[in-house]
Amino acid sequence: MRPNFWSRFALSELNHSEWEALCDGCGSCCLIKYIDEDENGDVDEELVEYTDVTCQLMDCTTGYCQHYDTRQEHVPDCIQLTMDNLPQMMWLPSHCAYKRLYKGQNLPSWHLLLTQDAVVTQQQMRAANVGVAGRCVSETGMSDEAMEERVISWVKLDNTESY
Template identity: 85%
Template sequence: MRLNLLSPLKSNPKSSADATNATIRPQFWTRYTLAELNHSEWEALCDGCGSCCLIKYIDEDEDGDVDESLVEYTDVACQLMNCETGYCQHYDTRQHYVPDCIQLTVDKLPDMMWLPAHCAYKRLYKGQALPSWHLLLTQDAVATQQQMRAVNIGVAGRCVSETGMADEEMETRVVNWVLP
């Protein structure tokens, strides 16, 4: 099965109008469950690596379960990815351009364990700590970016667009720098 991309949720997982404009509570990731996070907190968990927007190949067994170790990421990104910066060019309206863009929600997360091992959503779901370089811990965007590069995290400058690429060519572009 080929999976195109995934983008973090842009609406509150609790669907509360008040929570959409809520501020980020101190150390929220250690004090609340993922289902208890407001929109701002949910979004703050994303480290912006862009790995979820890469084309990936996922094999499911007959029950639909995925063996994380068999997931293969390519260096081919969604057509909306700016491969220089590693950011979506139309994040807020992405589904207008890419209708099958999967939105990460707390309800869908259990079926998305193919996310990268460093992903804060996946780590917190599994009861693991945030990576030491995460912006919520460092409180320094430059330090976070430098540390992410040092541990080989992120697609900026390392991906190519899917635009005009044949499926056969994508299959030859599997990389080992994203680990599920």
């Protein structure tokens, strides 16, 4: 990867490994969410509701996908974030590096690309109340009605908090 690629190049100029390195591994995008669109098909971020229910591939203890590289083989409708679909995905959490860089903001101070230390990053993410590890449940065997009762407020969509 090129040094400081996130601050030197546009998102569209990143290679695959650089793009993947932007992911902080929080797992929030893997949570089941209720996304309402207006009559034009646009998503109002304020109306997005996250649940603490996650994809069947998520390890709820670690907060990591158990089959990340082959996730679409297991879950065909798993979203693969790309530069092309990023503008339609502003429902991502406010700490998301992809969303932040797209909006011209800096990486969160705890991001692995800045700390260069996975333990420090994980500790600082927990301190910032970021990530699904230890606080999600699998969708496996859960009814739609039960999921609707599990809406949470700890995933922040706006930038009222600084990271």
